[in-house]
Amino acid sequence: MFLAMISALTFAPQHMGSGDAVQPRNTQSVIESISPELPDDVHVSIVGSDTYVRVQSHSHEIQVLGYEGEPYLRITKDGVVQVNDSSQTTVLNSDRYGSVDLSNFKKSSIPKWRTIATNGDAMWHDHRSHWMSPIKPGVIDDQGTVLRWVIPMYVDGTVTNIHGTLYLQSSASALWWVFVFVVGALSAWLATKKYVALKIGLLMMAALGTLVGILEYLGLPDGARITPILLMFSVGATLLCGAAIIGPRWNMKTHVAAALMAGAGGALCVAVWLCSNQIRAAYIPGLTAPWTARITLTAMAGVGVVAIVDAYMRIARGSDGE
Secondary structure, X not given: OHHHHHHHHOOOOOOOOOOOOOOOEOEEEEEEEEEOOOOOOEEEEEEXXXXXXXXXXXXXXXXXXXXXXXXXXXXXXXXXXXXXXXXXHHHHOOOOOOOOOOOOOOOOOOOOEEEEEOOOEEEEOOOOOOOOOOOOOOOOOOOOEEEEEEEEEEEOOEEEEEEEEEEEOOOOOHHHHHHHHHHXXXXXXXXXXXXXXXXXXXXXXXXXXXXXXXXXXXXXXXXXXXXXXXHHHHHHHXXXXXXXXXXXXXXXXXXXXXXXXXXHHHHHHHHHHHOHHHOOOOEOOOOOOOHHHHHHHHHHHHHHHHHHHHHHHHXXXXXXXX
16 A cells, blocks of 8 residues: 555645646636727636736737826737836735735836736736635625726827626535545446456546646636646556556566556546545636536546555455456
């Protein structure tokens, strides 16, 4: 069992302290209108359910105003993106909840522009468009409205307002967790009937986790992508399980092959533990179909637990009956 634990820990990442802002949530910001209408090549969107406001422009002069009506961010006609370091908004927007130290900040009416990109793509936390607390917000109507917001900006010198609404969505059903027991029971049955079937089932779940992890990662734009926990652990489980399947054909010792299976199962369980908030959240980063993550994670948990228990039993009795 010790070998199984070590093999799982091999694929555990170091603490990254990345401060990933795009997370599974039940709050969603929706742009309701923009007045006046924007030019066709200027695009405004919400990224990460309610995490970032994104403006893309390549041939227009854009200037976003801060919380005190001051120049905060601008995109030049040639696509240079700059933030004003003299604006308190720049400091506050460095954290989703505005939890920053302003004691040493000196506000100035003279803009101090700093270039942050040259591709005409600006993306920032805007505290006007999301809920400013990790505590669940209240709603003001039956539609789940939390607040209505406006972000002012200039487009080629024209005053333009982005109007939006923040909604609270319902959590997904707790019944998704039932799949853990359904898949676990099926995996246990496979283990007693045909051990290789359990290996293949585990490999398939690891591959599915890898696929969903890739979709989550690629579903977000650069600058909003989070640490790909599901992808990393699923890839690790895929490699371990693949080695456990091929190993016996290379005269691998029974306890080593079983330890690899336990490691693969452990990697899947750790992935589920770290990503468990995806199972019931209304929004899952990078996915347009949240159910794919819910069913994948719960299935991974079911087969992962069985793989660990089965491997321990095989190591204990020195058996690897295919």
